[in-house]
Amino acid sequence: MPKAKGKSRRQKYNYNVNRKKLNRAFRKRATPRIKCSQIRRAWDRTKSVAQNLAEMGLAVDPNKAVPIPKLMQQVMNMEVDGQEGKKRIVQKPYVLNELQYEASLPEKKSETLSRDLIDYVQHMIRNHGENYKAMARDEKNYYQDTPKQIKRKIDVYKRFYPEEYQAFCASL
Structure with a gap:
């Protein structure tokens, strides 16, 4: 099968593009946009999403954090009740505290009539x-x-x- 005409030519280096600026822009676009101010302040760019959330005491996957119990798992858990899974240490508990405080505030009524x-x-x-x-x-x-x-x-x-x-x- 024949190739497309433009693909057979060798690629030329574009001297008019600032590679450093391009790389910075790409990295900025690749980072997640975090709307929650508490999480944004505690976020560490060098760590993964799972590591960041674990440090804050938040769950990455809600299904793993609060699993749906199945009958077979309940029977197995009853037999091995002496052992518990490894506990994660929360390094940034202030994030959880701020989120809980914000959630406990009463919601302002915005209902009005015309x-x-x-x-x-x-x-x-x-x-x-x-x-x-x-x-x-x-x-x-x-x-x-x-x-x-x-x-x-x-x-x-x-x-x-x-x-x-x-x-x-x-x-x-």
Whole structure:
């Protein structure tokens, strides 16, 4: 079979390329991009991924860290219960501690309602009080919500903004 035309010619050295710069760029692209700041700070470039994670007390393979017990393995483990596998020494426990502290922080509620929905609900309550059938016939009911749908929207508003709802009802 014939070869491609370009492949038979000998390769020429390109003097216009900075090999040192090219090598640095390649090494930079090859390193993993670590999003977690705690792990990024403790990472050692000279060691492998498995070694780095073992030093931090983290698992490389979750299946090996917490294996799914099988019936046969349980029987074998009962017979040889005097011996245990080798324990790994955690050299960087501060990484684990920081990760646990960050995980224990309460999650900030980011649930909000749109300004349009809040204005819509307040308009309905201001004009009709608790009469959901009248709300369904209101001209501001652009989406033609049924009385039950309007009641659900008002309940959501009450749940998301209880203080604001109490203040709004008090002002009426």
